[in-house]
Amino acid sequence: FVLRMEDPMKTQLVSAIHLQEVELQEKASEKKTSTSSPDPACVPPAETFTVEEAVETIGFGRFHVLLFFIMGGTSIVEAMEIMLLAVISPEIRCEWRLEDWQVALVSMMVFLGFMVCGVLAGYVADRYGRWKVLLGGFVWSSYFSLLTSFAPSYGWFIFLRSMVGCGVAAVSQGFILKTEFIPARHRALLLPLATVFWMAGSLLIILLGMLLVPSLGWRWVIRISITPSLILIFLFKFIPESARYNVSAGNVPAAMKTLEKIAAMNRSSLPPGRLVESVPSERGNWRILLSSYFRRTSVLLWYSWFVASFSYYGSVLSSSELLEKNLLCVTDAGEEHAVKHRLEDGLCYCISFASSDYETLLISSLGEVALVPLNIGLLTVFGRKMTMVVLQLLTALFFMLLNICSTMLGFTVLLFLLRSLVSMNFNVVYIYTAEVYPTVARSLGMGFCTSFSRIGGMIAPFIAQVLMSRSVVQALCPFALASLLCALGSILLPIETRGRALLVSN
Numbered sequence: 001f002v003l004r005m006e007d008p009m010k011t012q013l014v015s016a017i018h019l020q021e022v023e024l025q026e027k028a029s030e031k032k033t034s035t036s037s038p039d040p041a042c043v044p045p046a047e048t049f050t051v052e053e054a055v056e057t058i059g060f061g062r063f064h065v066l067l068f069f070i071m072g073g074t075s076i077v078e079a080m081e082i083m084l085l086a087v088i089s090p091e092i093r094c095e096w097r098l099e100d101w102q103v104a105l106v107s108m109m110v111f112l113g114f115m116v117c118g119v120l121a122g123y124v125a126d127r128y129g130r131w132k133v134l135l136g137g138f139v140w141s142s143y144f145s146l147l148t149s150f151a152p153s154y155g156w157f158i159f160l161r162s163m164v165g166c167g168v169a170a171v172s173q174g175f176i177l178k179t180e181f182i183p184a185r186h187r188a189l190l191l192p193l194a195t196v197f198w199m200a201g202s203l204l205i206i207l208l209g210m211l212l213v214p215s216l217g218w219r220w221v222i223r224i225s226i227t228p229s230l231i232l233i234f235l236f237k238f239i240p241e242s243a244r245y246n247v248s249a250g251n252v253p254a255a256m257k258t259l260e261k262i263a264a265m266n267r268s269s270l271p272p273g274r275l276v277e278s279v280p281s282e283r284g285n286w287r288i289l290l291s292s293y294f295r296r297t298s299v300l301l302w303y304s305w306f307v308a309s310f311s312y313y314g315s316v317l318s319s320s321e322l323l324e325k326n327l328l329c330v331t332d333a334g335e336e337h338a339v340k341h342r343l344e345d346g347l348c349y350c351i352s353f354a355s356s357d358y359e360t361l362l363i364s365s366l367g368e369v370a371l372v373p374l375n376i377g378l379l380t381v382f383g384r385k386m387t388m389v390v391l392q393l394l395t396a397l398f399f400m401l402l403n404i405c406s407t408m409l410g411f412t413v414l415l416f417l418l419r420s421l422v423s424m425n426f427n428v429v430y431i432y433t434a435e436v437y438p439t440v441a442r443s444l445g446m447g448f449c450t451s452f453s454r455i456g457g458m459i460a461p462f463i464a465q466v467l468m469s470r471s472v473v474q475a476l477c478p479f480a481l482a483s484l485l486c487a488l489g490s491i492l493l494p495i496e497t498r499g500r501a502l503l504v505s506n
Contacts, residue, residue, distance in 0.1 A: 047273030051243050052501045054259045054270055056183050061266025067181055068190060070239055072197035073232045074134070074174035079201025080225050081141065081168050085110065085161075086316050086361070087209035088218040089465075096154045104461035107317070109158045111309075111457035113165030118454065121170040122447020123286075129249075130177040130443060131241040135233065137170025142229040149222040165454075172450055176443050179434040180244045181262070184501060188379040191431045195369050195423055201228075202365040210358040244439045244502070247275075288441040289448060298445070300489050301433055302452040304388065307486035308429045310456030311395055312422040314479045317464035318402075319364055319415050360412055367416035368423035375424045383498040384432040385490055391425040392487035399480040403473050436495055438503035 049057075085107050093103050125133040144163035151157040175194070182190055208221045240262075246255035256275045263270050289298045378387040398418040406414070429449075437445035468475040 047271075048276040049271035049273050051247050051255060051259070051275070054243070054263075054275065055181065056185075057271045058259070058263050058266055058268045059183060060186050061262075061268060063262045063265040064182060064186075064190070066238060066265075067178060068193075070232065070235050071174045071178040072194055073228060073235070074138075074171050075194055075197035076201035076204070077138070077141070077229050077232065078168055078171055079198045080205045080228065081145065081164055082110075082313070083202045083205045083316065083365075084222065084225060086319075087205055088213070088221060091213060091218040092154075092157065096157075098154065100466045101462070102154065104465045106158050106161060107313070107461035107465075108458040109162040110165040111454035113162035114169045114457070115451040115454035117166035117169040118172075118451035119444070119447045121173060122444040122450075125173050125176065125443035125447070126245075126248075126441060129241050130173050130180075130245055131236070131239065133170050133173050133443075134177060135236050137167045137173070138229050138233050138236075139167075141167025141171060142226045142233075143167075145222060145226050145229075149219040169447075169450060169454075173443055173446070175430055176434055176446055177239070177242055179431075180242045180439070180442070180502065184499060187431065187435070188498070189376055191434075192372055192375045192379065192424075192427055195372055195375075195427050198423070199365055199368040202368065203362060204228075206358060206361050206365060210355070248439045252276075286441075286444060286448070288438070289445055294437070296492070296494055297436060298448070300493050301429075301436075301449055303489055304429050304486055305433075305449040305453035306456040307392070307482045308422070308426045308456070309453035310460050311399070311479050311483050312426050313457050313460040314464050315399075315415075315418050315422050317461055318468060318475065318479075319361065319419075360415070363412055364415040364419045367419035369420075370416065371420040371424055375427065379428065379431070379498070383496050384428060384435070385493050385496050387428050388425065388432070388490040388493075389487045391421055391428065392483045392490060395421045395425060396480040396483035396487070399476050399483065402476055432493075432497060435497035435500065435502060442502075 089103050089106070092098065092106070096102075121133050121137065141164050144160050144167060148157060148160040148164060151160055178194075179187065179191065205221070205225060208224060209218075212221050212224070240258045241254070243255040243258045243262075246252070246258065252275055259270055259275070288294065375387070378390065382390070395418070398414060398421060401414055402411075402418070433446055433449050434442065463475050463478055
């Protein structure tokens with residue numbers, strides 16, 4: 001009986017001892033866990049960086065050199081398509097017996113296509129990517145430019161050229177793609193240098209006209225002029241989609257892959273941590289351009305772009321018209337410039353450019369890069385706004401100086417300096433626009449601006465090619481007045497972008 005009583009007691013004692021050991025083990029485990037796992041509030045946050053910080057850390061290198069030359073090719077193509085009209089206008093005037101307003105209508109239709117497709121290209125670029133729009137623009141413009149060379153009539157010619165203008169509107173998005181990859185401290189130097197490529201395109205189309213028009217005709221000039229576009233289509237595979245666009249679209253892994261590729265090419269490294277950036281709720285929304293923060297900037301920029309295009313193409317077409325019809329006032333006019341040709345005399349239908357005229361156009365085109373060092377200095381020292389004011393005031397002055405009678409050398413020098421000023425102004429307006437708008441609406445903002453610029457391009461031919469035949473003074477005064485008013489408007493721009501990081505959202 002006694003043994004039976006002791007068995008349950010032993011069992012209870014063993015169970016109590018075992019339970020106590022388990023409790024001691026649990027307390028030791030909890031103590032160990034508490035000592036090895038610090039309080040989450042005391043843990044330092046993981047390091048992160050933005051695209052802007054990554055671009056600045058990577059810095060300038062081999063990738064940017066490649067980007068500079070390939071994207072510079074877009075400027076060559078755009079310049080060739082626009083300057084083509086100044087080169088072949090005497091030839092199409094002769095072939096189809098065109099009057100002044102019909103020649104001007106060709107330029108107007110090109111800019112109309114540019115205007116309509118400029119906003120569309122900007123919207124698509126903000127929604128679906130810069131790279132896709134840029135590649136599509138080259139394919140489109142090359143195809144319709146080639147078709148233009150087979151145009152059987154004047155009507156077909158202006159329709160096909162308007163389609164070319166639509167493609168060139170998409171090509172201009174290359175400036176946005178380039179800007180979004182360049183560090184802020186290098187933009188004031190690299191972006192003005194893009195003028196070199198525009199000048200190269202202008203010189204190339206003038207040389208093609210000089211060499212091919214007398215022997216093969218204007219159609220072969222167009223066919224050969226699409227060669228740079230075809231080359232660039234194959235070179236685009238070396239340029240990635242904008243990392244800023246990928247982030248704004250929520251595709252952070254693609255942006256990270258692009259930044260890693262650029263860092264490897266530049267033999268540099270990314271900032272420590274991971275890429276983190278908020279995804280904007282809206283992309284490609286035109287309301288951002290008219291928000292309270294950007295409203296005044298947008299309105300003044302639209303007028304600035306209108307004047308930049310109006311004065312640039314006014315200077316190009318005016319020089320072409322003055323040379324073609326010998327309307328310039330020179331004190332030492334040679335035999336070929338002694339006879340004035342006007343529409344009412346019936347002599348202006350078949351007047352091709354002489355070699356001296358092509359040479360004058362070549363020299364004036366060189367003016368587009370002559371003052372690039374001055375442009376870089378102004379942008380660096382005075383900023384974007386004040387540079388635009390100075391250039392627009394000087395443009396107004398030089399348009400009026402063209403009315404003064406001088407020697408042929410004097411006229412060439414004036415034209416040289418005028419082309420320098422209008423080209424520099426156009427370049428600064430491009431830079432300011434690409435810097436002032438946020439990533440979510442940068443391409444759309446550029447699209448709206450380029451569309452307003454083409455309104456100026458549409459009006460310029462009727463002033464430079466129609467009114468010029470009646471009065472040189474009356475034709476040059478509108479360009480000078482528009483530039484003067486634009487200088488006053490540039491003073492009112494509320495934002496200076498010199499040295500400022502590119503915005504991501506509004």
